[in-house]
Amino acid sequence: MNIIESCGLGRRFGRTWALRDCSMAIPAGHVVALVGPNGAGKTTLLNLAAGLLQPTSGRLTVLAGEQPGSAQARNRIGFVAQDAKLYAHLPVGDMLRVARNLNQTWDGDRARARLADLGIPLDRKVRQLSGGQRAQLALTIAVAKRPEVLILDEPLAALDPLARHDLMSSLMAAVVEDGLSLVFSSHVVSELERIADYLVVLNNGRLQLAGEVEHLLARHKILTGPGGEMFVDSQRIAIVHAQQAGAQAHLLVRTSAAEDPVPHGWQSQSASLEELVLGYLRDPGARMLPGPAVATAGGARAVTP
Amino acid sequence: MTAVATSAGRGRPAKTPTRSVRWRRLTWVAWRQHRATLMVFVILVGLTAIAIALTGFVLHPAGSRVYSAGPHSLWPIYDVTDTSLRLALPLMPMLAGLFLGAPLIAREIETGTARFAWAQGAGRTRWLIATVVPAAALLAVIALGLGLEFRWWMTPLLPSDWAWRPDLFSLNPLPFIGWTLLGFSLAVFLGAAIRRTVPAMAAMLACYLPLMYLVATTWRRAYLPPLHRAAAQPTFTPGGGYGYTTYWGNLRGPGPDILSTALGWPSGRLLTRSELRHSAAWFRLHHIQVWVTYQPGGRFLLFQYIEFGWLVALSAILIGMTVVLIRRRAA
Numbered sequence: 001m002n003i004i005e006s007c008g009l010g011r012r013f014g015r016t017w018a019l020r021d022c023s024m025a026i027p028a029g030h031v032v033a034l035v036g037p038n039g040a041g042k043t044t045l046l047n048l049a050a051g052l053l054q055p056t057s058g059r060l061t062v063l064a065g066e067q068p069g070s071a072q073a074r075n076r077i078g079f080v081a082q083d084a085k086l087y088a089h090l091p092v093g094d095m096l097r098v099a100r101n102l103n104q105t106w107d108g109d110r111a112r113a114r115l116a117d118l119g120i121p122l123d124r125k126v127r128q129l130s131g132g133q134r135a136q137l138a139l140t141i142a143v144a145k146r147p148e149v150l151i152l153d154e155p156l157a158a159l160d161p162l163a164r165h166d167l168m169s170s171l172m173a174a175v176v177e178d179g180l181s182l183v184f185s186s187h188v189v190s191e192l193e194r195i196a197d198y199l200v201v202l203n204n205g206r207l208q209l210a211g212e213v214e215h216l217l218a219r220h221k222i223l224t225g226p227g228g229e230m231f232v233d234s235q236r237i238a239i240v241h242a243q244q245a246g247a248q249a250h251l252l253v254r255t256s257a258a259e260d261p262v263p264h265g266w267q268s269q270s271a272s273l274e275e276l277v278l279g280y281l282r283d284p285g286a287r288m289l290p291g292p293a294v295a296t297a298g299g300a301r302a303v304t305p
Numbered sequence: 306m307t308a309v310a311t312s313a314g315r316g317r318p319a320k321t322p323t324r325s326v327r328w329r330r331l332t333w334v335a336w337r338q339h340r341a342t343l344m345v346f347v348i349l350v351g352l353t354a355i356a357i358a359l360t361g362f363v364l365h366p367a368g369s370r371v372y373s374a375g376p377h378s379l380w381p382i383y384d385v386t387d388t389s390l391r392l393a394l395p396l397m398p399m400l401a402g403l404f405l406g407a408p409l410i411a412r413e414i415e416t417g418t419a420r421f422a423w424a425q426g427a428g429r430t431r432w433l434i435a436t437v438v439p440a441a442a443l444l445a446v447i448a449l450g451l452g453l454e455f456r457w458w459m460t461p462l463l464p465s466d467w468a469w470r471p472d473l474f475s476l477n478p479l480p481f482i483g484w485t486l487l488g489f490s491l492a493v494f495l496g497a498a499i500r501r502t503v504p505a506m507a508a509m510l511a512c513y514l515p516l517m518y519l520v521a522t523t524w525r526r527a528y529l530p531p532l533h534r535a536a537a538q539p540t541f542t543p544g545g546g547y548g549y550t551t552y553w554g555n556l557r558g559p560g561p562d563i564l565s566t567a568l569g570w571p572s573g574r575l576l577t578r579s580e581l582r583h584s585a586a587w588f589r590l591h592h593i594q595v596w597v598t599y600q601p602g603g604r605f606l607l608f609q610y611i612e613f614g615w616l617v618a619l620s621a622i623l624i625g626m627t628v629v630l631i632r633r634r635a636a
Contacts, residue, residue: 094337101331102422
């Protein structure tokens with residue numbers, strides 16, 4: 001089952017396309033990181049998937065063919081929007097009651113137990129909670145409706161490192177306990193490797209990279225070698241991004257087979273997820289997408305400082 | 306990289322067709338959300354109702370004597386209450402719109418909580434209906450109560466045609482319900498359309514006040530074609546109805562006025578005090594026929610139904626448009 005499937009998906013706000021020509025299929029059972037710089041279209045994509053926005057062009061389905069925002073989709077997807085806005089004037093206990101009454105399925109005992117574990121008192125007003133506690137409350141509510149898919153828009157953005165770590169642990173626990181698929185967006189790339197096993201990179205409203213992390217890492221390498229005027233054979237090596245550091249050049253390259261030959265005088269090492277993401281983000285033209293719509297990247301390029 | 310999620314979501318049985326969240330539960334959500342505003346509103350209405358009741362019990366035994374001066378005159382009480390009620394009661398539909406209707410959706414969108422509410426299982430349509438309909442029903446009941454109480458208060462104190470007067474007709478129970486519902490639903494709609502509370506409040510007043518003025522001054526008279534009748538006195542209102550135009554003509558029927566202003570002869574000469582005192586005789590002497598255009602008293606209830614009907618229909622249309630807007634638009 002694909003939890004999110006889109007074809008030629010686009011959304012325009014006024015004259016600006018926030019998301020354009022986006023075709024992908026994200027299978028169930030993954031922890032999906034949706035990565036991109038600010039304004040890349042991450043929130044737009046997630047809001048479309050949650051049924052809070054209508055596409056301008058193309059189409060998007062969730063949970064194997066359901067319309068986003070349909071009753072089925074709403075019941076089976078837990079969504080936490082950016083900043084996790086909840087009713088600030090309500091006490092936590094009443095906020096839980098509101099959420100219970102807005103949902104068909106609800107595991108209230110577990111929600112209360114979770115909040116007790118986290119030390120969030122039920123009688124405190126939502127506005128009196130810290131940013132981390134509010135994010136935890138929003139997550140608790142989203143999980144308590146027992147969704148199959150959890151969609152979180154920038155869950156970590158406003159949190160300090162400790163709260164971020166705690167929230168990540170909670171998230172992972174929820175994923176393990178409930179066996180749910182998780183899709184979350186982030187512009188922080190440094191911590192993804194520990195959590196995500198599926199990566200979607202958006203840049204400037206366009207899809208740049210999508211696939212399982214393992215697969216993506218196996219298909220990319222960092223080549224380090226002499227800089228200066230040097231051409232890399234474009235027939236064999238597709239450069240995603242090239243960077244000159246002193247006398248050395250670092251290339252993020254895509255390899256077709258498991259063991260491509262390394263050019264003479266160059267060293268090859270595997271890329272980290274962060275290097276991979278940053279390499280693509282620095283070169284918005286580069287793409288690697290599954291399926292027939294794979295765009296070519298790189299080509300013959302001079303590596304010059 | 307986690308291996309934990311690899312088996313997730315697979316092999317899960319397809320869920321049975323989902324039932325909808327019960328209305329009662331959604332209404333509780335709306336109540337919990339807006340109960341503070343509702344309380345303030347109910348307290349204001351309650352105080353008004355108490356004031357009407359107390360002054361009513363004081364004034365009613367005196368009947369028309371409230372108008373007479375004297376050491377124990379009730380006139381000041383009557384005057385103050387009458388003036389305040391005429392100001393306060395027409396405000397109620399506006400307050401319902403401004404403080405209950407306008408923020409209802411606009412605030413959710415402004416604060417971002419709409420993204421929470423609309424992504425839940427209940428869905429935005431049911432959420433909206435469960436919020437708007439009980440609020441509207443409560444407002445209708447309050448308006449009915451206040452309208453009945455005001456009628457009880459006014460009836461012994463004013464001549465029988467009071468309820469027809471342009472400034473008071475909308476305070477009769479049925480029209481009052483209509484205006485309250487319109488004020489509320491207009492503000493709800495504008496809140497959903499503009500998506501900001503304060504501009505929605507301003508827009509609500511900008512639409513509501515001119516509409517109320519137009520209805521009171523011109524539209525209401527045209528609900529049914531008026532009747533014309535020769536009268537002895539220009540103040541004549543047949544059968545307790547509402548006479549609103551007087552012609553001083555020399556034709557049989559309403560025609561060109563031969564008096565330029567109320568009682569100024571075409572030459573501009575105003576009638577003398579004694580001529581005015583015997584105006585009927587004076588008109589006869591000069592072959593001037595007084596014609597009154599009026600709505601007869603028998604149409605009073607019908608007019609209330611008409612006003613109630615179109616106001617409620619318009620309110621329903623506005624709520625319907627709000628539903629369409631909320632279904633279509635982004636959170």
